[in-house]
Each structure stands twice: as structure tokens, then as C-alpha cells.
Amino acid sequence: MTQADVTEIDPNRPAPFPRAHFLSAADLNPATATDLLDLADTYATLNRAGAVPLDLMRGRTVVNLFFENSTRTSASFEIAAKRLGAEVVTMPVAASSVKKGETLIDTAVTLNAMRPDVLVVRHAASGAAALLSQKVGCAVVNAGDGRHEHPTQALLDLLTLRRAFGDVTSLTVAICGDVAHSRVARSNVALLQMMGARVRLVGPPTLIPGDADRWGCEVFHDMREGLAGCDVVMMLRLQLERMEGALIPSTREYFRFWGLDREKLAWAAPGAKVMHPGPMNRGVEIDSDVADDLSVSLIQEQVEMGVAARMAVLASLSARTEADQ
Amino acid sequence: MKPLAIINARLLDPASDYDGPGAVLIADGRIVEVVHGQATHRPEEAEIIDAQGLCLAPGLIDIRVTTGEPGAEPKETLKSAALSAAAGGVTTIVVQPDAEPAVDDPAMVDFIQRRGAALNLVNVRVAGAATQGRDGKRMAEIGLMDEVGALYFTDGDRVIANTRTLMRVMSYAAAFNALIACRPAEPWLSEGAVATSGELASRLGLAGQPAIAERIQLERDLALVEQTGARFLVDQISTEGALEVLARARARGLEVAASASINHLCFNEVDIGDYRTFYRLDPPLRAESDRRALVEALRDGLIDVITSAHTPAPAEDKRRPFAEAAAGAVGLETLLPAALTLHHQEGVDLLDVLRPLTHGPAALLGLEAGVLEADAPADLVLFDPNAPVVIDADALRSKSKNSPFDGRRLQGRVERAFVGGRPVFVRD
Numbered sequence: 001m002t003q004a005d006v007t008e009i010d011p012n013r014p015a016p017f018p019r020a021h022f023l024s025a026a027d028l029n030p031a032t033a034t035d036l037l038d039l040a041d042t043y044a045t046l047n048r049a050g051a052v053p054l055d056l057m058r059g060r061t062v063v064n065l066f067f068e069n070s071t072r073t074s075a076s077f078e079i080a081a082k083r084l085g086a087e088v089v090t091m092p093v094a095a096s097s098v099k100k101g102e103t104l105i106d107t108a109v110t111l112n113a114m115r116p117d118v119l120v121v122r123h124a125a126s127g128a129a130a131l132l133s134q135k136v137g138c139a140v141v142n143a144g145d146g147r148h149e150h151p152t153q154a155l156l157d158l159l160t161l162r163r164a165f166g167d168v169t170s171l172t173v174a175i176c177g178d179v180a181h182s183r184v185a186r187s188n189v190a191l192l193q194m195m196g197a198r199v200r201l202v203g204p205p206t207l208i209p210g211d212a213d214r215w216g217c218e219v220f221h222d223m224r225e226g227l228a229g230c231d232v233v234m235m236l237r238l239q240l241e242r243m244e245g246a247l248i249p250s251t252r253e254y255f256r257f258w259g260l261d262r263e264k265l266a267w268a269a270p271g272a273k274v275m276h277p278g279p280m281n282r283g284v285e286i287d288s289d290v291a292d293d294l295s296v297s298l299i300q301e302q303v304e305m306g307v308a309a310r311m312a313v314l315a316s317l318s319a320r321t322e323a324d325q
Numbered sequence: 326m327k328p329l330a331i332i333n334a335r336l337l338d339p340a341s342d343y344d345g346p347g348a349v350l351i352a353d354g355r356i357v358e359v360v361h362g363q364a365t366h367r368p369e370e371a372e373i374i375d376a377q378g379l380c381l382a383p384g385l386i387d388i389r390v391t392t393g394e395p396g397a398e399p400k401e402t403l404k405s406a407a408l409s410a411a412a413g414g415v416t417t418i419v420v421q422p423d424a425e426p427a428v429d430d431p432a433m434v435d436f437i438q439r440r441g442a443a444l445n446l447v448n449v450r451v452a453g454a455a456t457q458g459r460d461g462k463r464m465a466e467i468g469l470m471d472e473v474g475a476l477y478f479t480d481g482d483r484v485i486a487n488t489r490t491l492m493r494v495m496s497y498a499a500a501f502n503a504l505i506a507c508r509p510a511e512p513w514l515s516e517g518a519v520a521t522s523g524e525l526a527s528r529l530g531l532a533g534q535p536a537i538a539e540r541i542q543l544e545r546d547l548a549l550v551e552q553t554g555a556r557f558l559v560d561q562i563s564t565e566g567a568l569e570v571l572a573r574a575r576a577r578g579l580e581v582a583a584s585a586s587i588n589h590l591c592f593n594e595v596d597i598g599d600y601r602t603f604y605r606l607d608p609p610l611r612a613e614s615d616r617r618a619l620v621e622a623l624r625d626g627l628i629d630v631i632t633s634a635h636t637p638a639p640a641e642d643k644r645r646p647f648a649e650a651a652a653g654a655v656g657l658e659t660l661l662p663a664a665l666t667l668h669h670q671e672g673v674d675l676l677d678v679l680r681p682l683t684h685g686p687a688a689l690l691g692l693e694a695g696v697l698e699a700d701a702p703a704d705l706v707l708f709d710p711n712a713p714v715v716i717d718a719d720a721l722r723s724k725s726k727n728s729p730f731d732g733r734r735l736q737g738r739v740e741r742a743f744v745g746g747r748p749v750f751v752r753d
Contacts, residue, residue, distance in 0.1 A: 103641055103644055103645055104644075104645060104646060105644045105645075123646065125645075125646030125647065125648045125649050126529055126530035126531050126600075126646070126647065126648060127529065127530075127531075127600035127646050127647045127648070128646040130599075130600055131600060131645075131646055131647075145530070145646075146530050146531075146646075146648065147530040147532075148529060148530025148531075149530065180527075183530060186528070186530060209527040210522065210527075211523055211524040211527055212527070214524050
């Protein structure tokens with residue numbers, strides 16, 4: 001796909017989303033993922049050119065339902081929806097009704113009665129978005145459920161990679177660090193493999209699920225071996241708050257063996273790029289020297305592509321709803 | 326009350342290994358006579374039930390029933406549990422001590438027994454807590470509770486993590502020949518777990534308990550049994566590894582009983598695939614290889630008791646994300662048809678299915694029931710082993726409807742249940 005092809009896509013006429021909800025990377029197939037990426041690419045170009053807002057979602061309501069605090073993802077979805085012309089309501093439920101004993105489903109049913117078009121949900125429990133999708137009449141987008149999945153993150157990561165490398169099918173991507181607690185890793189493994197990339201998992205044995213070798217990835221506990229010849233080093237946030245008990249002896253030791261710095265990055269292929277879903281623990285899983293070097297780091301680009309990828313998802317879901325009506 | 330004769334039945338008595346035609350004569354709450362083969366005469370003064378095409382077996386004994394009374398009546402009362410039991414052909418239930426407050430003193434044991442007796446339905450018996458408040462620290466009044474009728478002692482789903490406390494509980498209980506039951510679940514490996522560790526749990530992003538947690542804890546518990554000489558029940562064994570440990574202990578002469586829940590005999594971890602919280606159980610549903618090992622253990626007699634592990638949870642506790650939902654399932658009313666799937670689908674002999682539901686628990690707890698013989702209490706169940714049923718959770722008599730069998734097609738239907746010769750359930 002060339003840039004010329006991309007610009008031919010009509011940003012106001014997206015292909016309908018293949019499913020009623022976007023809960024998991026597995027909701028896509030290579031063809032639909034490519035369609036979404038093409039659309040997102042177009043939005044990214046328009047965003048850069050300042051040629052937004054669009055009115056694709058005029059009159060529609062997107063509710064951001066964040067049971068877990070996340071300023072970045074919440075803002076990214078909000079901007080994406082607004083650029084498509086939707087009304088956006090952000091509900092910081094982490095601090096409100098749920099604390100009064102209302103169950104997740106009660107909240108969903110209440111919101112559903114207000115007839116939103118899309119619910120964007122983040123929740124600390126795996127499967128929460130899937131549960132909500134069964135109880136509401138509108139489209140549900142999973143913005144992160146426990147340690148299960150974060151499919152829009154995988155999509156934006158893929159978009160970032162495609163823009164950086166052109167073709168992703170020949171890439172070798174090392175996903176490094178706290179894989180066990182990472183929903184980003186689960187979605188990325190599924191989507192990257194679906195699109196033909198080779199995926200490695202690198203980290204201490206306590207942070208890599210015991211059966212990860214059955215995910216179709218190569219598993220390494222040594223960074224030197226794991227990064228050897230890699231085109232992309234995708235660092236994960238060390239989820240200290242999700243660790244029950246001691247999974248690593250100290251952040252100091254973790255950084256020594258698995259934190260990404262210049263020396264370790266040199267073990268990867270020449271021209272390798274660095275990614276991180278953010279927010280970063282600087283000096284724990286990644287050195288600022290690497291994170292802030294725009295010649296190797298795609299981290300800022302990831303944030304930018306987040307808006308474009310989410311625009312593509314919302315627009316495509318909206319097109320499906322329209323087709324259904 | 327007039328004597329009652331149940332004739333032309335297929336009698337199933339696991340205690341005597343009898344499976345054949347016969348009749349039972351009942352008077353004054355007890356079995357007066359059991360006739361094997363065709364009954365030659367019909368006592369004229371007796372009420373006659375012609376049970377042609379049906380099976381007559383001792384009423385089921387369920388030693389692991391959680392109710393909400395006292396403390397959480399919206400989940401389940403003793404009455405709703407007893408009604409549910411009767412409809413399931415369960416004629417004796419042993420209520421777990423995890424009420425609010427915990428059943429950890431003789432007054433509480435006595436209270437539940439009295440309330441249960443006043444219902445005039447099924448036999449309601451009690452398991453006392455092994456430690457005060459089930460805190461795993463201070464021993465409960467095992468002797469006094471034993472005196473007023475507690476059948477065994479357990480902290481229920483809570484593991485007594487402190488090995489010294491458990492050793493003292495076991496040593497002390499031995500003085501009363503009291504039975505101690507413990508869940509084998511190594512607490513640190515189990516902390517926060519809601520599923521069995523493995524590919525499925527990690528794909529679903531659910532915190533997993535490794536199967537080895539059960540084996541490790543069982544090894545510890547059995548070492549203490551050997552040390553103290555306590556009578557011991559392994560409560561809800563669920564993994565192949567733990568079954569191997571149990572078999573080895575039995576082989577070297579250790580007299581240890583084991584129970585398994587009907588859910589773990591019927592379902593495996595794949596059932597949680599859609600995050601359906603009715604399958605959120607404790608212990609978590611295991612791999613298919615573990616389930617098959619349990620069925621084999623049942624066939625081999627390694628499992629002494631099958632329980633329903635009846636754990637009511639109202640909708641508000643189950644309508645949550647999987648990891649946050651309450652663990653457990655109701656099971657009293659579905660126990661028999663679910664167990665019969667082991668006969669119909671796994672080919673387990675009918676007597677081997679019924680033994681751990683009747684004679685097994687009776688022998689373990691020293692109850693008179695669980696047999697078809699003269700002078701035994703007339704606690705009986707009459708059922709059609711082949712009748713197809715579709716389980717409808719909403720129609721269950723339990724106040725909570727959290728049944729993993731909801732919507733499942735099973736084979737086997739309870740027609741009547743008798744306690745002390747009284748009909749406590751008759752199908753419409």
C-alpha cells in the first residue's frame with residue numbers, strides 16, 4: 001500500500017466494522033484490520049493537515065466509561081470522537097456510582113437507557129467489556145479490561161509500525177517486560193501475528209505466563225538473546241500495582257537486566273525502533289535517553305496514531321450501526 | 326400413619342451392592358422389610374406405591390451445603406435449601422459453618438439443628454467450624470459442638486494456612502474421634518486466583534491457581550494426619566496430581582476420605598470461556614484431564630463422597646465481571662440428574678454413582694441412613710434414571726439461581742422423596 005492509495009480512501013465513507021463490538025484483537029481478520037489501518041492512515045494525514053473536524057458522527061453520542069483512571073486513553077478517545085463530530089460524555093465512574101455499591105451491569109443499564117451510540121469501556125476486571133456488551137444495545141469498545149486485552153492499542157501500534165516500516169509482515173517484534181499483567185501484550189501478540197509479523201516475548205520468568213510458548217511466540221528470558229536481530233523493541237510498563245507479592249527483587253535489579261538502555265538496544269537489528277504504550281516508568285523499564293530520542297523512539301508517534309486509530313474504529317462502528325438501521 | 330409399601334421398583338443399594346427388582350415396606354418412619362425379587366404379597370393394610378419403571382435408592386446425603394441462614398437470608402434460608410434438597414432427592418443436608426456469625430460454638434450448632442428440625446422437611450445437620458470465627462488461628466469448641474451433634478469440623482472454603490494451628494486442631498480432634506475436613510489449596514499460590522492456571526486463563530487475562538497448589542497442600546495435610554492420627558476428609562479434591570497423592574497415601578494404609586464436587590466431575594475449565602460467572606467456582610474448574618481423572622477415581626472408589634457444593638449467590642453477586650463475581654454454584658436440586666450423566670455418558674456403574682451420594686457419606690459421618698435394610702430410617706428417593714430434563718435455573722426452589730447446569734439437557738428425574746417415611750417431595 002502506498003501513500004497515494006491511502007489518500008484515495010474517502011474518510012467520510014468507512015467500511016462497516018465486521019462486528020457489533022470491538023472487544024478483542026481477534027474480532028478482526030487481516031482484511032478488516034488492513035481496511036481499518038488504511039482509514040486510520042487517512043485520518044492521521046488529515047489530523048496532521050488540520051483538516052478536521054469531520055461530521056461523520058454528527059448527532060451521535062459516545063460515552064467514555066472509565067472505571068479505571070486513564071487520562072491518556074480517555075483523552076485520545078474523546079478527541080477522536082469529537083473530530084468525527086460526535087457528542088462525547090466522559091464518565092469518571094471510578095470515583096462515583098460504583099463506589100455506592102452499584103454493579104457494573106446496573107451502571108450499564110442506566111447508561112443504555114440514555115441511548116448512547118458507542119460505549120468506550122475501561123475496567124480493572126478481565127471480561128468486563130464483554131459482559132457489558134451483552135447488556136447494552138449500543139456498540140462497545142474495549143479500552144482495556146484487566147489483564148485481558150486493549151485492542152485499540154494494538155491497532156495504533158500496528159499503524160505506527162506501518163508508517164515507520166511500510167510493510168509489517170517481515171518484522172520481528174520483541175515485546176519486553178511485564179507480559180503477565182499486560183493487556184497490551186495480549187492484543188499485540190494476536191494482531192501482530194495475524195498480520196504476519198514474528199513476535200518474541202522477553203522478560204523474567206515471573207513476568208511471562210508459563211504457557212506463553214503456546215501463544216506462537218518465541219520466549220526469551222535473556223535480553224541479549226531476545227533482542228538479537230529484532231526490528232522493533234516494544235517495552236511494556238512494569239505493572240507494579242498488579243503484582244501480588246514479589247515477582248522481581250527490585251526495580252533497580254529489573255532495570256539492570258530488562259530495562260531498555262542504549263547498550264541493550266544495540267543488541268537489536270540496526271535501525272531498530274522502540275515503542276512503549278505509556279505511561280512510562282523512566283529508569284525502570286526504559287531509560288529516558290532512549291525514550292526521548294526521536295531517531296529511534298516511536299513513542300510520541302504512538303500517541304498521535306492513537307487518535308487516528310480510534311477515529312477509524314469509531315467511524316467504522318458508526319458505519320455498521322447505520323447499515324443496520 | 327399407615328404403613329407404606331413401594332413395590333415393583335428397581336432397588337439400588339450401594340451398601341449391599343444390590344441392583345435388582347424388589348419392594349420396600351415402611352412403618353413408623355423406618356424400613357420394616359426389604360424384599361429382593363418380585364414381592365409375593367401386598368400387605369393389605371399398607372398404602373401401595375407401584376414404582377414400575379422407577380429406581381428406589383437411599384435418599385442422598387449432601388455433606389457440603391452452604392445456606393445464608395443465619396446472616397445472609399436473601400441468598401438462601403434453611404427452608405429454601407431444604408425445599409430444594411427435597412426436590413433433588415437429598416434427604417440429609419450438612420450445613421457448612423460459614424454463616425454470619427460463623428457456626429463455631431455449641432449454641433449455634435443447636436440453633437441450626439432446631440431450626441432445621443422445625444421445618445419438618447429433610448434432615449438438617451451441621452458441620453462446625455474448626456477454628457473460632459473461621460480465622461484459622463484459634464481452635465473452636467470441637468468437643469462441645471461434637472456433643473450437641475456437629476458431624477464434622479471444617480473452616481469451609483477458608484484454608485487453615487497456619488500449619489501449627491492445623492496440627493493442634495487435628496491432635497485435639499483425635500481425642501473425640503472427630504472428623505476434620507480441609508480444602509487442599511496452598512494459600513499463597515491460590516491468592517487472588519479465579520481460574521486454573523493455563524493457556525485459557527492467561528488468554529482470558531484471569532489470575533490463575535496452578536493445579537500444584539492443591540497437591541502441595543494435600544501433602545502437608547496428609548503429613549499432619551500421619552503425625553496426629555486424626556480422622557480426615559480431603560474436601561473437594563479436583564486435580565489429577567492431588568488424586569495421585571491421595572492414592573499413594575491410601576496405599577500405605579492411611580485412612581483418609583475424599584470428596585469431590587459434582588461440578589468438577591461434570592465441567593472443565595473450557596466452560597469459563599465466555600466469562601460466564603455461573604462457572605466461577607472455588608476450586609476453579611480444572612483441565613479436562615483432571616476431570617477425567619476424577620471420574621476414574623470415582624470408578625476406582627478413591628472418591629468416597631460426591632457433594633453438590635451448594636453455594637447460593639444472588640444475581641447481584643454473580644452479575645459482575647468474572648474475577649469480581651462470587652464463587653460457587655447451587656446444586657442441591659440438580660445433584661442427582663447431574664450425577665446420572667456420569668452413568669449415562671461416562672459409563673460409570675449406577676451403584677458406583679450412588680455410593681458416594683448415599684452409603685459413602687453415611688459411613689463417613691456415622692449416620693444410620695444411606696442403606697436399604699430393615700430398621701434403617703426410611704429416607705428414600707424414587708427416580709426415573711432415563712427421563713430427559715432441561716434444567717431451568719429460574720424454576721429451582723433455591724432462592725439463588727446460580728446454576729451452571731442452567732439450560733443443560735440431563736437425563737434423570739426425581740419423582741418422590743421420603744424422609745422418615747414421610748413424603749417430602751412428590752412430582753406434580
